[in-house]
Amino acid sequence: MAGVRSKKSSPERSYDVLIVGAGLFGLTMAERLIRELGKRVLLIDRRDHIGGNCASEVDSITGIECHKYGAHLFHTSDQRVWDYVNQFTSFTNYVHKVYITHKGEVYPMPINLGTINQFFHSSYTPDEARAEIAKQASSAPAHPTNLVEQGISLIGKPLFNAFIKNYTAKQWQTPAEELSPEIIKRLPVRYNYNNNYFKDTYEGLPVDGYGAWFQNIVAKCGKNLEIRLGIDYFTDPQIAKLRRSDIFTIYTGPIDRYYDYRFGELKWRSIELEKEVVDVDDFQGCPVMNYADLDQKFTRIHEFKHFHPERNYGCYAEGSDKTVIVREYSKTWTRDDEPYYPVNTAEDREKLDQYRALAENESNIIFGGRLGEYAYYDMDKTIAAALAKFDEIKDRV
Numbered sequence: 001m002a003g004v005r006s007k008k009s010s011p012e013r014s015y016d017v018l019i020v021g022a023g024l025f026g027l028t029m030a031e032r033l034i035r036e037l038g039k040r041v042l043l044i045d046r047r048d049h050i051g052g053n054c055a056s057e058v059d060s061i062t063g064i065e066c067h068k069y070g071a072h073l074f075h076t077s078d079q080r081v082w083d084y085v086n087q088f089t090s091f092t093n094y095v096h097k098v099y100i101t102h103k104g105e106v107y108p109m110p111i112n113l114g115t116i117n118q119f120f121h122s123s124y125t126p127d128e129a130r131a132e133i134a135k136q137a138s139s140a141p142a143h144p145t146n147l148v149e150q151g152i153s154l155i156g157k158p159l160f161n162a163f164i165k166n167y168t169a170k171q172w173q174t175p176a177e178e179l180s181p182e183i184i185k186r187l188p189v190r191y192n193y194n195n196n197y198f199k200d201t202y203e204g205l206p207v208d209g210y211g212a213w214f215q216n217i218v219a220k221c222g223k224n225l226e227i228r229l230g231i232d233y234f235t236d237p238q239i240a241k242l243r244r245s246d247i248f249t250i251y252t253g254p255i256d257r258y259y260d261y262r263f264g265e266l267k268w269r270s271i272e273l274e275k276e277v278v279d280v281d282d283f284q285g286c287p288v289m290n291y292a293d294l295d296q297k298f299t300r301i302h303e304f305k306h307f308h309p310e311r312n313y314g315c316y317a318e319g320s321d322k323t324v325i326v327r328e329y330s331k332t333w334t335r336d337d338e339p340y341y342p343v344n345t346a347e348d349r350e351k352l353d354q355y356r357a358l359a360e361n362e363s364n365i366i367f368g369g370r371l372g373e374y375a376y377y378d379m380d381k382t383i384a385a386a387l388a389k390f391d392e393i394k395d396r397v
Contacts, residue, residue, distance in 0.1 A: 015042040015226075017397060018242055020233045021252030023052020024379060025369030027217050028084075028386035029250050034224045037394060041224060044231040044239065050218070053340070054379060056210040061277050063313050064324045065209050066304045069338070070271060071288055072210070073307075075203040076380035080387065082202045088220070089213040091204030092310060096197040100290040102162050108195035109290065110188060111155050111163065115195075119159065126191040133159075133189065150181030155189045167292045171299050172269050172343065173332040180344050182376070200380075205307055248397055252369035254339060255355045263354045266374055267347075268339035274298070274327040282315035283323050298327040342374045366393060 017033055019026045022045035033039040049055050053069040073096045076082055098109045107115045116122070116129050124132060136156025144150035147168065151160040164184065168176045172183075206213040218225060233239055233253065243249075251258060256266045287306040291298060303325050309316050315323070333339055342348065352374050359367050368389050370377045377385065 014040065015242070015247060016040045017042070017250065018239075018247045019043045019250045019252070021045055021052065021369060021371070022047075022050040022227065022229075023252060023369060024054060024382040025252045025372070025386045026250065027051070027214060028383050029368070029390060030225055031217050031221055032387070032390040032394075033397065034221045036390070037397065039224065039397060041221070042226050042228065042242070044228045044233060044236075046230065046232050048229050050227065050229070051210055051214045053338075054210050055214075058209075059277070059324050062305075062322045062324055064305050065308065065311075066275070066324055066326065067210070067302070069340075070273060070326075070328055071302050071304075071307075072379060073198070073203070074205060074379050075198040075200040076384075077201040078380055078384050079201075081380045081383050084383065084387065085213075088216040089206040089208065091202075092207055092308065094205045094307060094309075095203055096288075097195055097286060098197050098288045098290060099286050100163060100167075100292050101296075102292040106289075107163070109163070110190065110195070110197065111159060112190040112193060112195050114193045115163075116159070116189075119162065130191050132156075144181045147176045147179040147181055147184050150184045151176070154184065159189075163292050166294050167290065167299065170294065170297070171330045172341075173330055174267075174269075174343055174345070178345050182344075246364050249365040251365055251367050252372045254371045255359065255367050255374060256351070258367070259355055259358055262358075263351045265335075266351055266355075267343040267345065268333035268337075269341040269343055270331050270333040270337040271340055272329040272331055274329065276325050276327070278323050278325055279321060280323060281320055283325050298329050300328050302326045302328065339371060342370075342376055344374070344376070348374070 016039040019030050019041060022043050026043060026045075027050065030041045030043050033041055054072045055068045056065050057068055058064070059066050073094075074085070074091065075096070099106050100109045101107075105118075107118055109115065113124070113126060113129055116133070117124055120132075133156050136158060137153050139157070140149050140153035144153050148160075151164050155164075165176065168179070172179060218227065231239060233251075254266070256263070283303050284301060286303070288300055288302055290300045303323060305313060305315060305323055313320060331337065359365075366389065367373060368386060369382060373385070
């Protein structure tokens, strides 16, 4: 990646901190340690780029910026996080909207008054819709313990069966009865026609792209940051020397991998992305289309030109006749796959407690980020967690 220093250094060079993983958590910690405390940081990543799963690349045929690991949309109501990220990038006024197909018909998501009236072929007012859904949801327990109970308590059984049940089966590769109720809280029902996907105070995409954002962080760190890419923390011989030196380490990889799966693997949901350049100006008319039914094996299709309507490409430019789409398929994770989303069953939480107990006894290593904490973090929550962790450890680094 242009602008990123990735070089072989002499093993004699000294560092104050080793950071494993150049995603949002690792980059934020590196920036704070260097600019706030003046520390010398070595940041490594086994991939060939920084930014973790938020990385993007420009398609060579169309010039469209595509997110390498599925759509990443920045949104937050955390003023500290918003002020922090605006040091490194400005944001567009993009507002995310999602649609879903069910039995050949397209509906707005999340579930809102438009979805309800379209699905039931009705013209409910907000109060009428609220009363109808409350009646349909009355069979759910007062304190839901899994995704099915939570979903029915929010939208009733008909809407749940149409839009959530099969989609969840494809998405998580796990029975909905075994999934946490927290997952469905990301799609609340609304009794108005607002189909903005997020409700946060701030929302947008980096004006110059994710790569430029991350390179700006690196640039502000200056000479006290060295980045080495394509480096495996567990097998690289120079990193092994640093490990033996008991260097202060911030580890953002999977916590179970760090402990060699002592208590067994934590389960993840992984995805496969199928990219295609299509010879049409506009494939689906929106950034993301979800597919609720089982006859389509993919869960959703991303069309990345719609993330940046202000740019001179895609259906927003005269004479354009190509677009990029990416079909997203869910799969059960194996050790050869990228871990994306923690499944977080009761069995997983029991194992996680055991790994956390080991981590609490570590004197010179902390675990952070989505993988290190086995947490379902959005981008802003990852940054917030890194800033909070920096506040916690800055007096002992």
